Each structure stands twice: as structure tokens, then as C-alpha cells.
Amino acid sequence: MSRPARPWHRKQTGWWMVEINGKQEKLVEGPKDEKHRLLAEEKFAELRKLHRLAPESVGSRTADIVESFLIHSRIHFAADTHRLNKYYCQLFAEACGQVQAREIKPYHIDRWIDPKVEAEEWGDTTVYNARKAAMRVFSWAAERKILSENPLAGMKNSKPKPRQRAITDAEFAKLYENAGDPLRNILRALYLTGARPKEARDLTWEQVKEDRWVLPEHKTAKKTGKARVIFLNEEMRALMTALRGNGHTHVFLNTEGQPWTMNALRLQVWRIKKKLNLADDVCSYLCRHGFGTRAILAGVDGPTLAELMGHTSQDMISKVYVHLADQHQHLKTAVDRITSSTPSPTASGPIRKRARPVKGKKPGRKPKAKADTQ
Template sequence: MARPAKPFFRKQTQSWYCSLSGKQFSLGKDKQLAFQKFHELMANREEHLQNRFSLYELSQAYLDWCQANRKPATYKLHRHFLKSFIEAVGRRLQASQLKIHQVTKWHEGLGVSSTTQNDAVAIMQRMLNWAVEQSYISRNPITGMKKPKRKRRDVYYTAEQWAQIREHANGSLVDLLDFLYCTGCRPQEARLIESRHIHNDLVIFPSDESKGQNEPRVIYLAPKAKTIIDNQLLKFPEGPLFRNERGVPWTKNAIVLRLRRISEKIGFRVIAYGARHSWATEALMNGGVDPISVALLMGHKDTTMVSRVYSHLAKNPVFLRQQAHRATPTRNHEQISSSAEPPSATDK
């Protein structure tokens, strides 16, 4: 028969302890206070048992799950930020002891943009929510924490600006930028395209390779985009189609560095997502494509993202005036015009 839990004294530390489910709890050096703390501990036994894990232990368990159930890039990103956080707070801090100000101090000290800080806090919250779901802890200690604001990436380029960008780009980077500008696809999607994804005038990523992993991602190739793909297939029949001058597949960092140098030369910010946003802007403003089609072609489920990211259209009075004229039915316009005529002398 197992002995009932009770405090015990350890001579080496001159302190009182107790054990619950194999984990020892320090009760302090004073016997009376130690027994008082022990009874409080037993009264809240379940809560203490759930909150017995350190943040380091939770992070390791979560990363094991993440590695088995998420894409390698997702696992790598989560591991990066969780490792940074554990280094900041230490391996022994328990989840139940975590305070919001500790997370705030950590993400503000990362030396990154507010958007990246937002990602970092989101990963922390996801890990703790997962721990609650798996019954490692009873509650998320940073529930309700406000994340840093994300900076909107609604950068888009006029035809003149795009000509400047292409003029200062060179080599294989031009092919990549032109493809983004012709299709509106995500830069990451372009980097990952291989010959196995090409189906005539379509690029199809199976659901397990698409964003969200819910359904296949289809990129429709207009003639110019199809020509670019055909040329890349001739050069690289196996593996990623878009590569640099050394035949190495483009990485996110390599693209960022090349575009940063172009930005310094032409005097305005150049980012890969700008090509995607420019495609959408041109489709909406000059191509006459409806927002639903634009959203679907870009790989969005609905128009929410298009409406939010391309809100700069609301600041374009010329475009809105054109839309206002298009939105007014001719018959109604004639009726309004006739009813607005001044009354004759007999009517008075």
C-alpha cells in the first residue's frame, strides 16, 4: 500500500519538501509554514499537477508535435522563436509563473519589425494553447495579450516604377520578377515550382504542398507566364525552375538582398510581394477583373484579403469616379435626369 503524501525534511538544504506524482515541491525552511503550504498544495492538487511543467518542457513537447504535423519551414520558424524565448526566461520557469510583461520584454528586444514580433508572440500563444488542448496546463497564462501591430505590405508599383525595377534587375532575377508580375502568385510559390507541378497552362500544387494544406493551389498561366515557364523547363527539367546565375534555387533571403540593393539604387522600396500586389491592382483598376476572380486567382478563399490589402484603391478618385459611372444603370440615369428638369411656367 502506497504511503500517503506528506512533507519531509532534507538535511542537505535544511528545507522541507513533498512529492506529488513524482515531482518534488519545495515548501521552504520553516516547518509550520511548510506544512501550511503543503495543505494548500493538496487542496489544489489537480491544478498544481497540471501546472508542473516548465516552459522549456512544454516547448520541447510542442516542437516534437510540430515536427510531426507541420511543414519543415513552420517547424523551423517555431523552433527559432521558442528557443530565443527560453534563452530569455530560462529553462526552469513554469508556465503558471509566466507573466505577460516577460513576453513583452522578450519580443521588444528581438530587434525585428513589429510584424515579425507579431509572428513571435503568435507562436508563443499557439504553443501555450496547444499545451492547454493536450492537458499539460490548465490555462494559457498570456490569454488576451495584445500582439504588436503588423505592418501592411500593400506596396504596389506603377508601370513606370516597374520599368525602373526591371532595368536594375539582371540575369535570372528578371525571369522570377516577371513571373510574379504576370501571375500574382506568392513569391514562395514561385520559388517552389518544379516540372511536376506544370500541367499545360496550369501550375498545380497538391493540397499537402499548398498554403493551409486544405486544397490544391492552382496558378493560371497567361501566355507570357507560360513562355517563362517553358524556358525555365528547358534549363531545369528537374527540381525548382527558378534559380540564380549559379544554378542554385532562389531563397527568400537571396531575393530580399538583391531587391534591397535595387531599392538603394532607385530610391523606393522594392519587395517581391510588390509584384503580387501590383498584379492585383492592375487587374482591378485597368483589367476590369472582378474582386472575386482576383481573390481566387491569387489563392485566397474570399475577397477579405483583397479588400484589406488593396484599400489604397479607395484613395484613387479617378478609379472610383469610373466605377461610379459604371455602377449607375443607364435607364435610371435617364429617369433621374428627366425628373431633375426645372418645372415650366404653367406648373407654377
Template structure:
């Protein structure tokens, strides 16, 4: 009869091990905990997978999948954070050995803001959840851990502030940020538009070019924005439409440099996403556009992001007072006059 596996002590390391399915598995240094873990493994052979593959091995398989199935920017960001994560916990650590406090120590030591820390932890959790989906693991060892709180990106500009920004923006950059202000599109979308995307008063990005790569992204153009794109489409039949004075596409860094210079002149922080947020704030507060329409016009799948990012409106008494009055006025309920009420 074949020998039944059982834990054994390795004197050199003073640690307990067992062999299951031809794989040697570390059970730790504590005897009672080692035997408890051994019986758990024997009762659930699927868990053996998480003992065999290291987090490093898992990260390499996940990144291969990510490179093949996600956009280059997503792959690059995931590779960056996972490389830092593996460097912190070590290449030999098994998924089942990962503890929440190790992830916390790692993200707190990155020297970045809490929003970026939130992104970093989300990427680690995404890798582990993917491993469960693909049956590399039987569970995510840090599922449900509390992530650093994201800061609200509620930077937006009043009409007076926008006027100041425009006074210090020169062409062709002025046209680019004006387009963002007129449409509320993402800065990346604005600088990616080509003539082939323009269809009358619509900009349509195919699903494989849109954020999330699930559905086509449609940007609705007001007349001024449509005229701007039609003019640029005649100048640039191929390649992106918005370009700098040297005829080169705007990049994330070049936009940031321009806005930093404008910030110094106007005396307040100017960022590209602030223009998008300003569009949404105007639509909700001044235009009376409902949140569902705003969400879809901005390219969101539901109102979750709108509710979270623009929650500052809930702290505006004048705005809420207007909404209360509009709710009663537009509902036009049938009222019973004093003279016709039953006595």
C-alpha cells in the same frame, strides 16, 4: 474513510497548496483566493489538468505535434517564438497562472515590429487553443486578448516604377521577378516550381506542397509566363526551374539581397511581395477583375486578405468613380422614359 482534500499552508514558502488526484497544486499566497480557487478546482476536475502541466511541458508536446503535422518552416517559426516565450515567463509557470499582462510585456520586449509581435502572440494563442482542442486544458487563459496591430503590406509599384525596376534587374533574376509580375504568385511558390508542377498553362502544387496543406494550389499562366516555364523545364528536368547564375535555387535571402541593391538604384523600397501586390492592384484597379476572382487566382480561400491588404484602393477617388460608373453601365437597368411615366 479517505481524508477529504483541503488547502494547507506551507510555512517555508508562505503559500497555500492542495493535493488532488495525487498532484500537488499551488493556490497562491492569499488565503481567501486560495480557498476560492480550491473550491473551483473541486467543482471542475478538468481544470486540474491545467494546474498540473506547466507551460513549458505543454509547449514541448505542442511542438512535437507541430513537427509531425506542419511544414518545417512553420515548426521552426513556432519553436523560435515559443522558446522566447517560455524564457520570459519561466518553465514552471502553469497555464492557469498566465495573465494577459505577462504576454503583453513579453511581446513588447522582443524588439520587433508590431506585425511580427502579432505573429508571436498568435503562435502562443494557437498553442493554447490546440491544448484546449486536445483536452490538455479546459480553457485558453488569454483567449480574446488584444494583439498588436498588423501593418498593411500595401507596397505596390506603378507602371513607371516597374519599368525602373526592370532596367536594373539582370538575368536570370529578371526572369524570376517578371514571372511573379505576370502571375501574382507568392515568391516562395515561384522559387519552388519544378517541371513536374507544370501542366500546360497551369502550375499545380499538390495539397501537401501548398500553403496550408489543405487544397492543391493552381497558378494560371498567361502565354508569356507559360512559355518561360516551358523553356526552363527543358533545361531543368529535375529540381526547381528558377535558378541563379551559378545554377543554384533562389533563396529568400538571395532574393532580398538582389532587391536591396535595386532599391538603392531606383530610390524606393523594392520587396518581392510588392510585385505580387502590384499584380493584384493592376487586376482590381486597371483590369476590372472582381475581388473573388483575384482572391482565388492569388491562392486565397476567400476575399478577406484581398480586402485587407488592398484597402488602399478604397482611398482612390478615381478608382471608386470608375467602379460606380461600371456598376451602372454593366447592370443595364431598364429605365422608364419621361414620356411613358404614369401621371
């Protein structure tokens, strides 16, 4: 295997040189000493930022591998999957892009992620998705034989605990009161419809009907083969009337008059959460959980709720909404309803500590008759 490109000194001209994409480039003019070698290395690093390398080349950078992977992702993955790949891979390339692909290590991933965690910008789920994206890039490169092996193989990635609760009424009220109108509108929509945040962010006026949203593209479109329908109550229909005519193709717009992005929505909620010292797991997605929780407490059956939430089966209802186990009021109400219809036995006489003895003769031998003494 050929060796990675490195600066070298040409004695005849006195220049430090390097070969990039088969072409020799001048770096620094000067003698063959440590000072000029370091200067040549710095110049080489700057040139690498300007030159794209073929991902299969020996000196390819992490950025080159990421770029090729995203082309593959756009063509072969579902739109939602590619959106996530693009979001995390671009952040990955910005942080580690200049590291040679064959030299990337889990340490580099930690160096990218740890500052985000320390600043409390990223939670467990975001960290998991970021590590997963980096691993996916290099697994793909190894599978396609661009690299001889995956340099991140064996990197640990602890799966986050699922969100096991819904947003409380008090938490939602605090978020809503401290949000500006653009954020209020989309939070209110999530809370009242059970829509996924992405479904609300991407909603266009073409998809808004009189009493419903009709979404041709959605998370389970490939499985169901049909559009997702989200029905609107009276309050939501009034909100749609108020927002109509906003001068944009999208329904929910941010403070700049543009459609919400995933990161913008996340950061807006995060800032309010930190300001009000709300629970760490409070996020926009919990508004959707709140809708599902209220539906169950209101007695909506599993199949109906699965349809309303856009799930393909009832399994997700029991898996996702396990946070109901922490809300005992509906269980207490159910027990009261059951016991209220059960007749209570009426007892008379003094209270007994032991069971009442059973009347009747005990089985066994008959007692001997007593002799007549008279």
C-alpha cells in the same frame, strides 16, 4: 510541487552538484562560498544546453517546450502553418531557449524582438507573427497541462494593418533593375501570375505544364479539394522555356543554385529597398497585389479574379484589394464613361440666378373686378 534543479554543495566530497534527469552531475570542486557557487551556476548553464529535459519536468527550458510543440505542429497542423511555426519557434528558441519555461515573461519576448525592429529587419507583420508563435507555444503547453498556466498570458500583440496597396510600376521597375537574374526571375513571375511567393518558391518542374502551373498542395487545398491552376501568358511561357534544364527539381533558384527560402527572398528585397530608399512596405507579396490591381482596372470580374488569385470566395477580393480606393483614375474614368452617355440640357437666353417662375394661375380667391369709372 518540486522545486527547480539548482546547484548544491556536497560537504563529504567538496564538489558542487546538480541533478539533471534524475542523475547527479558534478559541476565544480571547491569550498561552499559565493565564488564557487557562481562557477557552479555557470557550469550548470552549460550542461543544460547539452541535456534535453522532458517538457513537463520542473526545470524544463523554453527550448524543451518549443521542441515538443513543433513535434505536435508537424503532426497536427497544415504544412504552411507548420512551416511558419518552425521558422519563428526556432528563432524564439535560439534567443530565449535557455530561460526556464516557468520563468519566461513578455520581457524576454521584447528582448528577442526589439533588436530586430531597431535594426529595421522586422516590420509590423513579422513582429506580430513572432509574438503569436511564442504565445501559441505556451498556450499549447498550458492546454496540455505541461505547465500549470501560460506564463505569457496577457501579453499584448497589436494586429498589423493589412497591406492596402499594390506595388507601383515604378517601384517594380527599380526592384527589377537592381536585382540579379535569380531574383528577377521570381519577382517577374509573381508580377505576371499573381502567385503567392510561397507558391513560386516551392514550384517544381513536375507542376509546370505548357500554359499553366498545376499546384496540388496550396493554401486553400483543404477548402477547395482541388489543385490550384495558375495560367501563364506568353511572357511567362517564354520564361519557363528559358529556365528549363536548370538541373534542379525546383524552378526558381537563388544565387547558390538552391530553391529560394522565405527569409532569403525577404532579405534580398529588403536590401534593395533600403539601398534605393523605397517605401517601407515594399515586399515581394506586393507583386501579387499588383497583379490583382491590374486585373480589376482591366475590368476582370470578381469571380474570375478570385479563381485566378486562388481565393475561395469574392470576399477576399474586396477585403484584400481595398488599396484600389487610393487609385482614383479608374473611378474618374468610370464617371467619365457614365456622364459621356448622359444628354446635356441645352439652355437659351440669359443666365438666371433663380429658378424660372412657374406659369399659370395661382390657386386662391379670385381678385375683385375693378369698378367702371366711365
